[in-house]
Amino acid sequence: MDAARPNENDDNVTPLKVLAATLAPFDVKRENLIPILQTIQEKEGYLSPEAMKMVAKHLGVTASEVYGVASFYNQFRFHPPGKHQIKVCLGTACHVVGGEIILENFERKLGIKHGETTPDREFSVDRVACVGCCALAPVAIVDETTHGHMAPSKVEGILLGFQIEKERKEREKEQRESGSQQ
Amino acid sequence: MVKLTIDGKEVQADEGKSLLEVCTDNGIFIPSLCFLKEMTNPPASCRLCFVEVEGLPKPVPSCRQSPAEGMVVRTDTELVRRLQRSALQLLLSAHHVDCRNCHANKRCALQNIAKFLGVGLKPKRLEPLAMEFPQEREHPNFIYDPYKCVLCGRCIFVCRKRTGYGVLTFARRGIDTVVSWFGADGPDSPPCDRCGECVNACPVGALKSKETVQAPMEAAGA
Ligand code: SF4
Numbered sequence: 001m002d003a004a005r006p007n008e009n010d011d012n013v014t015p016l017k018v019l020a021a022t023l024a025p026f027d028v029k030r031e032n033l034i035p036i037l038q039t040i041q042e043k044e045g046y047l048s049p050e051a052m053k054m055v056a057k058h059l060g061v062t063a064s065e066v067y068g069v070a071s072f073y074n075q076f077r078f079h080p081p082g083k084h085q086i087k088v089c090l091g092t093a094c095h096v097v098g099g100e101i102i103l104e105n106f107e108r109k110l111g112i113k114h115g116e117t118t119p120d121r122e123f124s125v126d127r128v129a130c131v132g133c134c135a136l137a138p139v140a141i142v143d144e145t146t147h148g149h150m151a152p153s154k155v156e157g158i159l160l161g162f163q164i165e166k167e168r169k170e171r172e173k174e175q176r177e178s179g180s181q182q
Numbered sequence: 183m184v185k186l187t188i189d190g191k192e193v194q195a196d197e198g199k200s201l202l203e204v205c206t207d208n209g210i211f212i213p214s215l216c217f218l219k220e221m222t223n224p225p226a227s228c229r230l231c232f233v234e235v236e237g238l239p240k241p242v243p244s245c246r247q248s249p250a251e252g253m254v255v256r257t258d259t260e261l262v263r264r265l266q267r268s269a270l271q272l273l274l275s276a277h278h279v280d281c282r283n284c285h286a287n288k289r290c291a292l293q294n295i296a297k298f299l300g301v302g303l304k305p306k307r308l309e310p311l312a313m314e315f316p317q318e319r320e321h322p323n324f325i326y327d328p329y330k331c332v333l334c335g336r337c338i339f340v341c342r343k344r345t346g347y348g349v350l351t352f353a354r355r356g357i358d359t360v361v362s363w364f365g366a367d368g369p370d371s372p373p374c375d376r377c378g379e380c381v382n383a384c385p386v387g388a389l390k391s392k393e394t395v396q397a398p399m400e401a402a403g404a
């Protein structure tokens with residue numbers, strides 16, 4: 001057994017060794033906290049509790065302090081990004097035409113708050129500031145696609161689309177498997 | 183020691199103390215939420231403890247003012263009271279007032295100060311702030327209610343002082359600011375002394391102890 005190995009059965013947790021290597025070049029200085037967190041998030045997409053604990057240890061501060069600082073900034077997320085990333089614009093133009101309502105619709109339909117990820121890791125919802133196409137307000141960006149003139153019915157449509165797509169793929173997979181068995 | 187005048191009364195004071203403490207020591211009530219006398223660098227965040235000092239252009243927070251020889255202080259001018267009432271009303275507009283069901287009822291600093299200043303607990307002048315938090319958070323030792331928290335920071339201060347590192351911290355920002363700790367339900371959190379000092383330091387009903395801290399005698403005896 002390699003003692004340095006983290007819990008391998010959770011393949012979503014980046015091996016702590018990799019994290020340690022990320023931390024190593026940073027001096028033990030409090031002012032490095034934010035650059036370190038940024039680097040980790042860039043590599044892993046979010047700040048896991050394990051990562052925050054390691055950063056705390058590296059800098060000699062408490063994990064609570066790391067969390068307190070990180071949570072101050074919108075740029076840090078504490079949940080892994082979902083397979084489908086939904087970003088709802090709340091820039092000025094979107095805000096005045098009800099961007100909040102669109103965000104709230106996504107949140108309610110998925111049962112999560114912004115900054116969170118559904119338990120099956122399919123979807124994450126985030127709020128973003130102006131994405132630059134105010135004429136289309138309210139805007140949501142889902143994966144790479146920009147959806148303009150959003151409305152609650154469109155929220156439903158988008159999620160339904162993913163659902164149908166997922167079911168189609170599953171059916172195909174089943175057919176392929178049963179086909180190969182025959 | 184220095185000599186100064188507070189509300190027309192001549193008093194002696196230790197220069198090392200804050201003016202707020204000096205007033206309190208001399209039986210003059212100054213509304214305050216965020217100050218503790220152990221603080222060397224008080225945050226002055228509640229904006230309640232204003233007094234007027236002769237020669238200074240504006241009222242100053244007394245928790246951050248040192249007494250000086252010959253200083254003339256007034257604690258009850260109309261200007262001071264107006265500032266205090268506004269600050270209190272702002273705090274109350276972001277507070278879910280429900281005293282009847284609150285464990286701090288009758289020993290709550292907000293109630294006290296409101297009574298002193300003659301401000302209703304549900305000020306009509308200001309719309310209640312629409313805040314959205316996850317209702318309450320449970321730590322193995324206490325329960326935190328963000329809707330009752332006035333963000334004075336006293337719990338964080340005493341926790342840091344006692345443990346030397348601090349289990350508690352402020353998290354998030356602006357209207358979303360809360361007192362928080364690492365790890366969703368505690369076990370991951372930096373080790374907590376279970377001293378209950380945070381709960382005792384809370385001037386309002388935002389921290390409620392669970393059984394573990396309700397029996398400090400037992401804990402000390404064990
Ligand atoms: S914290 Fe104080 S003012 Fe608020 S509900 Fe409790 S007793 Fe009332």
Ligand code: SF4
Nearest residue numbers: 331332334335337384
């Ligand atoms: S929980 Fe109590 S002591 Fe802590 S910041 Fe809130 S009001 Fe102050």
Ligand code: FES
Nearest residue numbers: 214226228229245
């Ligand atoms: S006690 Fe001075 S600002 Fe709170």
